[in-house]
Amino acid sequence: MSFGFCLAKHVLNRRCVEAAVMTGLALKCSINKKSLFDRKHYFYADLPAGYQITQQRVPIAVNGSLSYSLCIDSKMSQMVTKTVRIKQIQLEQDSGKSLHDDTRSQTLVDLNRAGVGLMEVVMEPDMCCGEEAAAAVRELQLILQTLGSSQAVMAEGQLRVDANVSVHHPGEPYGVRTEVKNINSIRFLAKAVDYEIQRQIEELENGGTILNETRAFDSKLGCTVPMRDKEGKQDYRFMPEPNLPPLILYDAKSLPANMNQQQVINIDWIHERLPDLPSVKREKLVEQYGILPEHSFALLNEDGLAEFYENVVKQTRMKPKRVIGWVLNNLLSYLKQHSLTVKESPVSSFLLADLLNLLEKKEISSTAAKQVLAELWKGEGKTPLEIVKEQKLQLLQDQKELEQICQAVIDRQENEVMAIKAGNLKVLNKLIGLVQRETQGRSNPVLVKQLLEKKLEVATREKPHK
Numbered sequence: 007m008s009f010g011f012c013l014a015k016h017v018l019n020r021r022c023v024e025a026a027v028m029t030g031l032a033l034k035c036s037i038n039k040k041s042l043f044d045r046k047h048y049f050y051a052d053l054p055a056g057y058q059i060t061q062q063r064v065p066i067a068v069n070g071s072l073s074y075s076l077c078i079d080s081k082m083s084q085m086v087t088k089t090v091r092i093k094q095i096q097l098e099q100d101s102g103k104s105l106h107d108d109t110r111s112q113t114l115v116d117l118n119r120a121g122v123g124l125m126e127v128v129m130e131p132d133m134c135c136g137e138e139a140a141a142a143v144r145e146l147q148l149i150l151q152t153l154g155s156s157q158a159v160m161a162e163g164q165l166r167v168d169a170n171v172s173v174h175h176p177g178e179p180y181g182v183r184t185e186v187k188n189i190n191s192i193r194f195l196a197k198a199v200d201y202e203i204q205r206q207i208e209e210l211e212n213g214g215t216i217l218n219e220t221r222a223f224d225s226k227l228g229c230t231v232p233m234r235d236k237e238g239k240q241d242y243r244f245m246p247e248p249n250l251p252p253l254i255l256y257d258a259k260s261l262p263a264n265m266n267q268q269q270v271i272n273i274d275w276i277h278e279r280l281p282d283l284p285s286v287k288r289e290k291l292v293e294q295y296g297i298l299p300e301h302s303f304a305l306l307n308e309d310g311l312a313e314f315y316e317n318v319v320k321q322t323r324m325k326p327k328r329v330i331g332w333v334l335n336n337l338l339s340y341l342k343q344h345s346l347t348v349k350e351s352p353v354s355s356f357l358l359a360d361l362l363n364l365l366e367k368k369e370i371s372s373t374a375a376k377q378v379l380a381e382l383w384k385g386e387g388k389t390p391l392e393i394v395k396e397q398k399l400q401l402l403q404d405q406k407e408l409e410q411i412c413q414a415v416i417d418r419q420e421n422e423v424m425a426i427k428a429g430n431l432k433v434l435n436k437l438i439g440l441v442q443r444e445t446q447g448r449s450n451p452v453l454v455k456q457l458l459e460k461k462l463e464v465a466t467r468e469k470p471h472k
């Protein structure tokens with residue numbers, strides 16, 4: 007993953023180091039007070055210098071872990087939390103990008119990123135399938151965005167994944183790995199890993215062998231294809247980078263008293279200022295509002311949605327547990343349908359809260375509230391109350407009128423009434439629906455149910471006297 011600051015002319019960029027320290031701390035790594043920059047030599051068209059500056063041998067952070075959760079059932083309601091170990095985090099220079107044009111049998115090289123600072127997070131092989139890899143990288147992406155160490159937009163190359171995949175029988179050592187390079191979407195990551203697992207199993211079952219090669223994921227074909235083989239240990243001729251001395255970091259204890267603060271990086275200072283990480287934010291949401299853990303995941307999955315939800319909660323009398331349904335089932339599905347971000351929503355948290363207040367005060371039914379939301383979505387600047395009045399959506403407050411309508415429905419639906427009296431209470435819902443239709447959704451279904459039940463009980467009791 008990379009951030010837009012560079013190591014150009016081999017002067018170390020302070021922001022790169024701070025971002026790596028922040029990320030290391032967030033991923034529970036030990037931060038090395040001394041790390042080194044080496045030149046790693048290899049020949050490839052996208053590496054014009056013939057070497058890459060990297061901390062691969064003595065990196066800035068080591069031995070961390072990342073916890074991530076994933077759903078294990080199709081209803082997305084049962085979640086398990088897993089952990090992947092972080093081997094190391096290193097600062098590097100990015101290379102260029104090769105663009106292969108198969109139709110013209112040409113390769114173009116985009117050098118725009120060559121030399122730009124890049125942070126590599128190396129994970130241990132602790133994941134078992136594409137879904138796990140995808141969930142771990144999604145969590146890492148959220149952490150990077152929370153820290154501000156990268157915008158981590160995969161489609162723009164700000165976060166890329168090289169997935170190493172091998173297969174082995176339980177209890178046996180890991181098999182030979184292949185590396186699927188430069189995966190630029192979480193969905194493709196899951197597909198690439200699962201494809202590669204399956205391909206390797208089939209290859210081995212058919213008596214073949216797995217080559218230690220670099221592959222690419224072809225998103226159109228949904229499969230991985232060979233790029234170049236890595237067989238035989240390559241000699242990278244590592245040598246210390248002459249323009250970059252060892253990187254020395256300090257903590258509160260080791261910080262020399264007479265040192266200019268601008269010239270040093272204090273790990274403790276960064277640690278104290280780390281923002282709440284996504285896992286902590288989720289826990290707080292569950293605890294504070296009594297929502298389900300999976301709801302807290304959904305809230306953090308969209309940029310700005312948790313803040314939106316909290317703003318609605320602050321401005322409405324409705325219980326947070328009910329508000330969550332409106333935010334996730336109604337507002338979020340509108341946003342998704344129209345491919346909009348939370349910031350672009352035509353319905354502000356204030357308008358949604360206003361609407362939910364009408365519902366809470368029983369001035370409108372939830373069917374009517376959905377109609378109002380659809381109208382608010384048009385972004386014409388009307389308030390929920392104006393829409394309610396304009397479209398005559400207020401709940402019928404006149405109990406007598408409602409009783410008359412219920413009676414009329416009962417009188418018309420002889421068969422249904424008989425079924426209810428015979429004990430089939432589900433049919434009552436049909437009568438409630440008919441009253442709703444008669445009142446154009448303006449009746450309070452709870453009240454209608456009570457009235458119908460009362461009337462039908464009376465009718466049942468009255469029958470023997472007739």
Ligand SMILES: Nc1ncnc2c1ncn2[C@@H]1O[C@H](COP(=O)(O)OP(=O)(O)OP(=O)(O)O)[C@@H](O)[C@H]1O
Pocket residue numbers: 128129130131170171172180181182183185
């Ligand atoms: N047998 C294996 N099966 C699956 N993954 C493995 C296996 N052995 C190592 N890995 C993973 O491969 C990755 C190695 O990445 P690393 O960047 O350190 O080496 P590399 O791929 O050889 O380096 P580069 O691509 O920069 O030449 C690590 O994430 C590690 O967890």
